[in-house]
Amino acid sequence: MQRPHIIGVAGGSGSGKTHFAKELQQRLGDAHCAIIYQDNYYIDQSAKFDGDGGSVNFDHPSSLDFTMLASGLRTLKSGGTLQIPIYDFCTHSRKKETLLGEPKKVIIVDGILILHSDEVRAELDEMIFFDTPEELRFQRRFNRDVHERGRTPEGVKKQFxxxxxxxxxxxxxxxxxxxxxxxxxxxDYSIALKQIAERLTNRLIATV
Structure with a gap:
């Protein structure tokens, strides 16, 4: 089996990176492409969490286990499988259950800080950054957190x-x-999605 081609997709919260990653995976097909999310690699925050919009800073690099993520990417590169942790945002700790990570032809790594981490960046073959205006990023995050995650508008604004x-x-x-x-x-979103999907299909997926 060929070594996975690993793509990092970064940008601020609400920048469109996760939507892009999911659309790219859909175009390439689940059989050929998988996504690993930075959010699965949060460290246990249960002892420090003090409420919505409180002191726990989920946007600081120290809140994430990048060493574990980089190690997992190396495992996939070598053809192995890995157990991806699941972070529980209700208890702010890792669940006992894990997700299976398999070495598919294309691995997308999605997260706001993945290009900041030297360890993770060293494992990426390709790096994409979504540069989106702050006003739009905030509005998307606000709508998601309030309507989909049940957070308070005040907590979302304070955290931002x-x-x-x-x-x-x-x-x-x-x-x-x-x-x-x-x-x-x-x-550039639609153009980038089309061009990258076509390039990866022709270069990696269409090859036997």
Missing amino acids: ELQVRPMHDQFVEPSKDHAHLIVKDLG
């Missing part, structure tokens, strides 16, 4: 002001300097 924005400016935004491709979400 105290954590999301400063962490984006300090860690996420500078990491785009490592990207091979920067996508302006409002203009």
